[in-house]
Amino acid sequence: MRAALFVRVAACCAFVWASPAFAAADDAPVPVRVERVKPKKEKLPTLRFLRTNLEFVRGRLDLLRERPLAADGSARTLDPRFLRYGALVAAAQAASDSAAAIDRSVAGRELFARERAGRARRRARRLGRLLAEQQERLARLQADFAARPTTSLALLVSGVPAGGAPRGLAWVREDGDTLHVRWTDEELAALRAGGTLEAFRGLVEPREQVLELVCEGPGWDAAPHAWVTFDPERGRLTFLAFDMTAVTPVAGAAGTTATTWALPRPTVLGATVRP
Amino acid sequence: MTLHTIARRTFVPALAAWALTVAVTDASARREIPAAAARAALEPAVAAARSWAADAELVYLENDEPLGATGAAPRWSFLWYSPALEASRVYSVRDGRVVVAEKFELKFAAPPLGESWLDSDAALAVADERARSLLRDAPGLHVAHMLLGRGAFQPGQADLTTWTIVYEAEGEPSLFVVVDAASGRVCRTWRG
Numbered sequence: 033m034r035a036a037l038f039v040r041v042a043a044c045c046a047f048v049w050a051s052p053a054f055a056a057a058d059d060a061p062v063p064v065r066v067e068r069v070k071p072k073k074e075k076l077p078t079l080r081f082l083r084t085n086l087e088f089v090r091g092r093l094d095l096l097r098e099r100p101l102a103a104d105g106s107a108r109t110l111d112p113r114f115l116r117y118g119a120l121v122a123a124a125q126a127a128s129d130s131a132a133a134i135d136r137s138v139a140g141r142e143l144f145a146r147e148r149a150g151r152a153r154r155r156a157r158r159l160g161r162l163l164a165e166q167q168e169r170l171a172r173l174q175a176d177f178a179a180r181p182t183t184s185l186a187l188l189v190s191g192v193p194a195g196g197a198p199r200g201l202a203w204v205r206e207d208g209d210t211l212h213v214r215w216t217d218e219e220l221a222a223l224r225a226g227g228t229l230e231a232f233r234g235l236v237e238p239r240e241q242v243l244e245l246v247c248e249g250p251g252w253d254a255a256p257h258a259w260v261t262f263d264p265e266r267g268r269l270t271f272l273a274f275d276m277t278a279v280t281p282v283a284g285a286a287g288t289t290a291t292t293w294a295l296p297r298p299t300v301l302g303a304t305v306r307p
Numbered sequence: 308m309t310l311h312t313i314a315r316r317t318f319v320p321a322l323a324a325w326a327l328t329v330a331v332t333d334a335s336a337r338r339e340i341p342a343a344a345a346r347a348a349l350e351p352a353v354a355a356a357r358s359w360a361a362d363a364e365l366v367y368l369e370n371d372e373p374l375g376a377t378g379a380a381p382r383w384s385f386l387w388y389s390p391a392l393e394a395s396r397v398y399s400v401r402d403g404r405v406v407v408a409e410k411f412e413l414k415f416a417a418p419p420l421g422e423s424w425l426d427s428d429a430a431l432a433v434a435d436e437r438a439r440s441l442l443r444d445a446p447g448l449h450v451a452h453m454l455l456g457r458g459a460f461q462p463g464q465a466d467l468t469t470w471t472i473v474y475e476a477e478g479e480p481s482l483f484v485v486v487d488a489a490s491g492r493v494c495r496t497w498r499g
């Protein structure tokens with residue numbers, strides 16, 4: 033009776049554990065599906081009002097721009113009194129400067145008397161200001177580099193097919209930007225020896241996106257392309273690794289196997305940083 | 308106890324438990340997308356824009372899907388401009404995720420939005436009062452669009468970031484209500 037009950041409970045737990053709701057989520061590498069056909073994406077319209085009324089909105093923005101106006105630049109006869117006015121203004125300014133110099137001389141003598149007493153206090157305050165400015169600079173650096181993690185992607189390549197490797201790989205993003213990577217003989221030798229090549233590391237948008245993979249080189253022009261869909265997490269470095277071991281001119285890039293994983297989030301002063 | 312009895316008492320409940328779990332998971336995957344005010348959708352767009360261009364500036368935003376009565380929409384679009392790249396890019400955000408990211412090919416050199424602006428729910432509340440007073444009994448009156456921009460909708464005040472709320476009603480020209488996104492004051496209205 034007890035055995036039957038135990039078996040029943042164990043079977044229930046096994047089925048529940050195997051269900052999708054309880055799939056484990058951790059940072060271990062997970063396989064990425066390499067597809068032979070470009071995945072279809074739902075076409076969602078954006079900025080409908082702006083696209084429909086673009087000319088109207090642009091017209092309103094054009095009113096904000098500076099425009100040079102037509103003006104007549106030809107010379108005209110000057111009234112001679114205007115030339116005398118200039119000399120009068122210069123003389124008034126010179127007199128004002130002399131009065132200011134006298135005033136400064138008197139103030140300077142009074143100041144010297146107080147200077148010695150205040151010198152030490154000023155030096156101390158200046159040192160305090162320098163320290164505060166330095167602290168502010170350090171805080172700004174820390175905020176920029178440690179407290180605001182960026183979303184980035186690293187593309188890795190490994191494996192050399194038995195029949196010979198393509199000369200390089202190309203990755204094409206959704207908007208058409210292409211990254212071409214061609215390995216040198218030394219890099220190819222390193223791949224043959226089991227090494228891994230970092231083809232790219234840079235910032236990437238934290239959203240689901242599709243990357244087209246193309247094998248390049250003599251004899252690979254007709255090789256089929258492949259597509260991978262990945263979703264880099266905000267604020268983390270995501271690795272996308274491609275193993276070319278099973279790639280052939282017939283299978284093309286679809287013979288690649290791909291895996292992905294992410295680095296743990298950076299920490300600042302012992303605390304985990306959230307984006 | 309026969310094998311049939313053990314199987315019935317063991318596997319039937321296990322199968323039922325598994326089927327229930329799958330049904331719950333499936334139902335949660337098909338849930339309705341929640342609507343959100345514009346600021347709630349901003350953060351994913353900011354993260355994406357900073358990855359595209361370090362100097363990206365937000366120059367315009369608009370609802371992509373119909374608005375609710377409280378100024379919330381399931382999807383918002385954010386248009387960014389990078390002076391260094393001399394290019395614009397759109398990010399459409401739904402349920403906290405960027406679902407569309409594309410180049411904006413049309414030339415649109417607009418000034419960046421101010422740092423602080425009223426959220427869409429607060430702006431709509433202000434605009435609704437004015438709209439109701441102007442279109443009190445209009446049949447089918449609803450908010451069709453909410454746009455946040457700077458300089459384009461308030462002539463003579465290039466520095467003003469404003470919400471423009473477009474109301475539509477059956478058989479009536481659209482009503483535009485422009486709300487100052489800093490003060491929450493209605494700046495102007497017009498029909499067209």
